[in-house]
Amino acid sequence: MVGPSSSHTAGACRLGLLARGLIGGTPQSGLLQLHGSFARTGEGHGTDKALVGGLLGFRPDDERIREALQIAEREGLDYKFEKVTIADAAHPNTVRINVELNGKKATMLGSSLGAGRIMVQEIDGYPVEVTGNLHTIVLVAEDRKGSIARITGILAEHDINIATLRLSRKERGGDAFMVIECDEEPDKKAGEELRALDWVRWTRRLPKVSGG
Amino acid sequence: MYKALADAIKDAERDKKSLAQVALAAESRDQGRPVEDIRAALQRALDVMRSAIEKGLVGDLYSASGLVGGDAAKLRTSAKGPLAQTPFRDILTRALAVQEVNAAMGVIVAAPTAGGAGVLPAILTGLAKAKSVSDEKVVDGLATAGLIGAVVAERASLSGAEGGCQAETGAAAGMAAGAATEMLGGTPSQVGHAVALTMQGMLGLVCDPLGGLVELPCVFRNATGAAIALAGIEMALAGITFAIPVDEVIDVMGEIGREMDVRYRETAGGGLAATPTGRRLAKERLYQIKRADA
Numbered sequence: 001m002v003g004p005s006s007s008h009t010a011g012a013c014r015l016g017l018l019a020r021g022l023i024g025g026t027p028q029s030g031l032l033q034l035h036g037s038f039a040r041t042g043e044g045h046g047t048d049k050a051l052v053g054g055l056l057g058f059r060p061d062d063e064r065i066r067e068a069l070q071i072a073e074r075e076g077l078d079y080k081f082e083k084v085t086i087a088d089a090a091h092p093n094t095v096r097i098n099v100e101l102n103g104k105k106a107t108m109l110g111s112s113l114g115a116g117r118i119m120v121q122e123i124d125g126y127p128v129e130v131t132g133n134l135h136t137i138v139l140v141a142e143d144r145k146g147s148i149a150r151i152t153g154i155l156a157e158h159d160i161n162i163a164t165l166r167l168s169r170k171e172r173g174g175d176a177f178m179v180i181e182c183d184e185e186p187d188k189k190a191g192e193e194l195r196a197l198d199w200v201r202w203t204r205r206l207p208k209v210s211g212g
Numbered sequence: 213m214y215k216a217l218a219d220a221i222k223d224a225e226r227d228k229k230s231l232a233q234v235a236l237a238a239e240s241r242d243q244g245r246p247v248e249d250i251r252a253a254l255q256r257a258l259d260v261m262r263s264a265i266e267k268g269l270v271g272d273l274y275s276a277s278g279l280v281g282g283d284a285a286k287l288r289t290s291a292k293g294p295l296a297q298t299p300f301r302d303i304l305t306r307a308l309a310v311q312e313v314n315a316a317m318g319v320i321v322a323a324p325t326a327g328g329a330g331v332l333p334a335i336l337t338g339l340a341k342a343k344s345v346s347d348e349k350v351v352d353g354l355a356t357a358g359l360i361g362a363v364v365a366e367r368a369s370l371s372g373a374e375g376g377c378q379a380e381t382g383a384a385a386g387m388a389a390g391a392a393t394e395m396l397g398g399t400p401s402q403v404g405h406a407v408a409l410t411m412q413g414m415l416g417l418v419c420d421p422l423g424g425l426v427e428l429p430c431v432f433r434n435a436t437g438a439a440i441a442l443a444g445i446e447m448a449l450a451g452i453t454f455a456i457p458v459d460e461v462i463d464v465m466g467e468i469g470r471e472m473d474v475r476y477r478e479t480a481g482g483g484l485a486a487t488p489t490g491r492r493l494a495k496e497r498l499y500q501i502k503r504a505d506a
């Protein structure tokens with residue numbers, strides 16, 4: 001990785017990479033709202049460069065992170081930083097990233113936990129827990145019988161092995177949240193087939209951003 | 213992966229294996245990748261560590277704030293001091309070198325974090341050179357270090373913001389001591405004692421860098437952390453044991469971290485960062501960074 005801090009630089013870069021993954025490319029605009037230690041000490045740690053570097057698709061060991069702000073201007077990524085208080089209890093290294101590419105928008109709330117580990121807590125307002133250690137699909141579906149079988153069936157047809165699957169719901173018959181971690185990268189077509197199910201309200205694919 | 217070093221040591225003793233072999237087998241199972249793949253990744257990490265040391269020894273790198281830099285080269289060339297021309301001096305120099313590269317936003321291997329990234333490469337590559345240890349054995353050392361780091365992450369913390377510097381350079385020193393002890397022929401049980409003997413000397417260490425930047429005292433704390441790790445290695449290889457089991461030492465590091473006031477957890481609110489000079493330097497240098505970026 002590029003220094004100087006695994007939490008403020010490498011972790012920040014991974015959060016940027018995940019936000020980029022949500023819209024499938026370098027965003028045209030990015031609003032980065034920094035909370036806590038990210039807001040207070042981010043500049044000296046290169047957190048700003050690392051987040052923008054992640055949005056540009058740079059991995060944590062890419063030395064171009066040092067010039068990420070200048071490269072963003074050349075590549076037409078219009079970024080803006082804000083210092084905010086997200087919640088008093090939020091992790092000290094937290095950022096909300098709002099990105100847009102050709103009208104496709106996404107919002108992600110995530111934290112850098114130390115030693116480069118990250119946790120995404122919210123995507124488009126939906127609560128999730130995504131670590132970026134594996135390729136991940138998140139989706140919200142109607143709570144109905146057979147939904148898991150249909151979803152896992154689609155993934156199997158695309159030769160994707162499920163590593164972990166977490167399912168939760170607020171109430172019987174309410175929205176069901178699913179976080180599916182996969183050993184293989186789910187292709188665009190698998191994502192489209194899931195989205196095409198009329199009882200799936202919302203789904204996103206997130207890339208694997210850590211590990212060798 | 214293991215949640216207690218005692219379990220890994222027990223498995224290694226039962227199967228007459230090294231902790232490195234036990235760690236590689238566990239990682240291979242967890243990741244579903246062959247051991248050779250993991251060894252190749254560790255070899256790449258070792259190459260990055262060596263290249264960071266080389267870059268840092270030149271002495272032409274300075275951090276964005278200018279607070280640190282050029283000191284590894286001073287230690288490399290100085291003929292003064294009781295440790296001149298010893299492996300001990302070489303290891304201290306290597307630790308400074310990696311941290312100076314880190315502070316200058318160069319490429320390093322987080323071990324376990326960027327702030328503590330100098331200790332492990334300094335100890336392993338320095339001792340490998342002094343004792344003519346093969347790369348294969350150094351890669352084994354990295355696997356053992358990874359096992360120790362994973363247990364510390366599980367039981368305590370690897371984050372200065374959560375547990376103070378004891379969780380960063382303290383964990384790094386423990387990882388380095390255990391790895392080097394095995395690399396130099398120590399038994400799995402001696403590895404456990406090396407980690408305990410080292411980490412007991414880092415307990416309570418606060419995270420208090422000026423302006424919250426990973427520069428001062430982080431660069432120097434990697435050198436002093438390496439010195440404490442060398443003491444742990446030396447004692448463990450002599451057969452000295454530590455009465456408190458290593459997992460309990462790690463647990464107490466976590467407990468001290470949780471009790472530590474927030475001023476001492478990477479917030480620049482206490483310790484060296486809050487001294488009159490610390491505050492003044494941070495203010496001047498942060499202003500300088502902003503101006504340079506604008």
